[in-house]
Amino acid sequence: MSAAAAVAAPPVAIAAPSAWKRATRSGGLAIGLVLVVAMALIALLAPWISPYDPDAQDVIMKLEPPSAEHWFGTDAFGRDVLSRVIWGSRVSLFVGTVATLAGVLIGTIIGIISGYYGGIVDKLITAATDVLLSFPQLIMGLILVAVLGPTLFNLILAITITAVPAFIRVARGSTLAMKERDFIDACRALGFGDLRIMFLHVMPNIMDEVVVMGSLWLAAAIRTESTLAFIGLGVPPPTATWGGIIREGFDNLLDAPWLSVFPSLAILAVMIALNLVGDGLRDATDPRTPQ
Amino acid sequence: MSARPAAAPLLVVRDLAKTFKAKRGWPVPKTVSVRAIDRVSFTVERGEALGIVGESGCGKSTVARACLRLIAPDAGEVRFDGLDVVAAGPTELRGLRRRLQIVFQDPASALDPRQRIADALGEPIRVHGIAKGREVERAVERLLDEVGLPPSAARRYPHEFSGGQRQRIGIARALALGPDLIFADEPVSALDVSVQAQILVLLDQLRLRRRLAFVFISHDLGVVRHFCQRVLVMYLGRIVEEGPVPAIFEEPLHPYTRLLKASSPVPDPEQAVAMNLQEGEPPSPVNPPPGCHFHPRCPFVMERCRVTAPPLTEVAPGRRVACHLFE
Numbered sequence: 001m002s003a004a005a006a007v008a009a010p011p012v013a014i015a016a017p018s019a020w021k022r023a024t025r026s027g028g029l030a031i032g033l034v035l036v037v038a039m040a041l042i043a044l045l046a047p048w049i050s051p052y053d054p055d056a057q058d059v060i061m062k063l064e065p066p067s068a069e070h071w072f073g074t075d076a077f078g079r080d081v082l083s084r085v086i087w088g089s090r091v092s093l094f095v096g097t098v099a100t101l102a103g104v105l106i107g108t109i110i111g112i113i114s115g116y117y118g119g120i121v122d123k124l125i126t127a128a129t130d131v132l133l134s135f136p137q138l139i140m141g142l143i144l145v146a147v148l149g150p151t152l153f154n155l156i157l158a159i160t161i162t163a164v165p166a167f168i169r170v171a172r173g174s175t176l177a178m179k180e181r182d183f184i185d186a187c188r189a190l191g192f193g194d195l196r197i198m199f200l201h202v203m204p205n206i207m208d209e210v211v212v213m214g215s216l217w218l219a220a221a222i223r224t225e226s227t228l229a230f231i232g233l234g235v236p237p238p239t240a241t242w243g244g245i246i247r248e249g250f251d252n253l254l255d256a257p258w259l260s261v262f263p264s265l266a267i268l269a270v271m272i273a274l275n276l277v278g279d280g281l282r283d284a285t286d287p288r289t290p291q
Numbered sequence: 292m293s294a295r296p297a298a299a300p301l302l303v304v305r306d307l308a309k310t311f312k313a314k315r316g317w318p319v320p321k322t323v324s325v326r327a328i329d330r331v332s333f334t335v336e337r338g339e340a341l342g343i344v345g346e347s348g349c350g351k352s353t354v355a356r357a358c359l360r361l362i363a364p365d366a367g368e369v370r371f372d373g374l375d376v377v378a379a380g381p382t383e384l385r386g387l388r389r390r391l392q393i394v395f396q397d398p399a400s401a402l403d404p405r406q407r408i409a410d411a412l413g414e415p416i417r418v419h420g421i422a423k424g425r426e427v428e429r430a431v432e433r434l435l436d437e438v439g440l441p442p443s444a445a446r447r448y449p450h451e452f453s454g455g456q457r458q459r460i461g462i463a464r465a466l467a468l469g470p471d472l473i474f475a476d477e478p479v480s481a482l483d484v485s486v487q488a489q490i491l492v493l494l495d496q497l498r499l500r501r502r503l504a505f506v507f508i509s510h511d512l513g514v515v516r517h518f519c520q521r522v523l524v525m526y527l528g529r530i531v532e533e534g535p536v537p538a539i540f541e542e543p544l545h546p547y548t549r550l551l552k553a554s555s556p557v558p559d560p561e562q563a564v565a566m567n568l569q570e571g572e573p574p575s576p577v578n579p580p581p582g583c584h585f586h587p588r589c590p591f592v593m594e595r596c597r598v599t600a601p602p603l604t605e606v607a608p609g610r611r612v613a614c615h616l617f618e
Binding site: 182185187191201205 | 389395396397403414418419464468
């Protein structure tokens with residue numbers, strides 16, 4: 001036996017860094033998550049943390065610049081902009097979240113069915129998906145809200161319909177890849193039903209991609225809601241929404257820029273936070289991402 | 292089929308055929324068909340290990356998948372213990388699933404990565420109503436023990452195991468429903484040589500203890516020789532030779548079997564690898580040569596080999612060969 005062999009080999013760390021380590025390494029995911037949680041808390045606690053009633057008008061105090069009393073200033077009706085931005089986050093986050101969740105749920109189920117069964121079912125679903133995806137998201141939302149009327153429910157419905165085809169496509173693609181794996185054949189050989197295979201074996205394995213996509217789509221949904229509100233197709237006034245506040249501020253943009261600037265910053269912060277979360281999750285779930 | 296004699300074979304496959312079709316080409320797509328298996332017939336006895344050998348792409352795996360009805364065969368008959376597998380309705384098929392199982396080549400892809408081993412093994416037991424509650428846990432423990440894994444393995448996920456251990460789990464899952472016949476599709480070719488031996492020993496023990504029959508698919512003659520009692524040699528979707536071990540390796544008849552034997556490495560450094568019989572690539576299954584599929588590579592090719600395919604004929608008891616040389 002050679003001398004070299006007699007020396008015990010030092011333990012070599014060969015394990016790939018865990019998903020959590022990969023996700024937190026860049027710090028983006030952590031910052032994004034903190035921001036998202038903070039926004040969600042602000043929205044949930046709006047009745048307690050907003051300094052004023054968002055709809056209370058005060059004609060004497062109209063178009064006040066930011067001050068110690070009104071941090072974000074006041075609008076043309078003397079309403080406190082900070083309070084309106086806080087209350088506006090409720091509508092934006094609620095519409096975005098509900099629409100995205102509905103889109104994820106419906107899209108994933110249809111996508112799995114499409115990918116799993118293949119054949120004519122798949123052809124039809126894919127064709128319908130392609131048609132829906134050919135409309136730009138905003139145009140689609142615009143048409144739907146214009147036709148259905150600007151209510152909270154219709155807004156959510158319109159954004160959900162724009163989200164569904166995107167999730168069908170992601171879920172279908174991942175399902176096709178999963179179907180190539182032997183464990184799906186093993187499930188069939190064990191006599192499992194199609195529903196069991198699709199929702200207990202395929203679905204858990206494709207949720208990585210769907211969740212990453214979901215966090216990026218949440219940002220898109222909030223943006224769409226704000227845009228629709230900005231062009232007057234959002235939840236009708238006087239309910240405060242970010243897009244609505246920006247639009248109201250446009251009338252006095254040169255005299256009182258704070259009206260539009262602060263809600264814009266709020267949208268910007270949500271976009272950055274959600275994109276950080278989405279990118280972080282994608283890095284965490286894709287081991288091939290360069291470190 | 293009530294008056295079936297007791298010695299009837301466990302599995303009878305007759306004239307099984309499967310052609311895969313794909314549309315290829317642009318702008319005018321052409322339908323390309325690949326005849327993966329072409330009228331394959333064989334039987335498997337109870338407790339027997341039948342080997343199927345051949346090059347990659349010769350249809351070995353397709354035979355296994357068609358027999359298990361993971362893919363639908365185009366023609367032919369598969370009878371398991373007298374029951375028609377191809378025509379079985381949902382209820383019958385569920386019953387057959389308990390008795391016919393499969394072990395896959397790549398243990399990394401054969402297990403659901405999101406499922407703990409306890410569930411991977413317990414789920415089939417629960418779905419088929421074999422046991423409930425605590426009994427399932429005990430059944431899982433027994434299965435793990437049977438394949439040489441500790442009970443603690445149940446709590447872990449597939450990625451925590453080595454290739455050999457994962458293959459043991461794959462085998463345990465195939466055993467979970469108490470089958471009579473297991474199709475083992477290259478069960479050791481993804482493993483290290485030392486681990487291969489352990490898995491083969493395990494399979495052999497299981498075969499004897501449970502009186503299991505195996506259809507053992509492999510391209511490795513050494514492994515088949517060790518494990519099987521009888522061997523089928525396939526070439527481009529057809530069976531070219533069938534015979535008992537070791538006769539088929541000691542005196543191969545079909546020129547293709549001889550080529551296989553000559554090109555399979557011998558663990559002896561003194562012996563040079565003999566590849567002089569015939570070189571050449573296997574022809575494409577999309578466009579198989581007419582007559583005997585093997586004739587372009589065959590050193591004994593005759594005029595009629597190019598025209599007519601030789602039928603599989605019995606040349607000695609238990610030995611069949613499809614070659615014009617032996618008619």
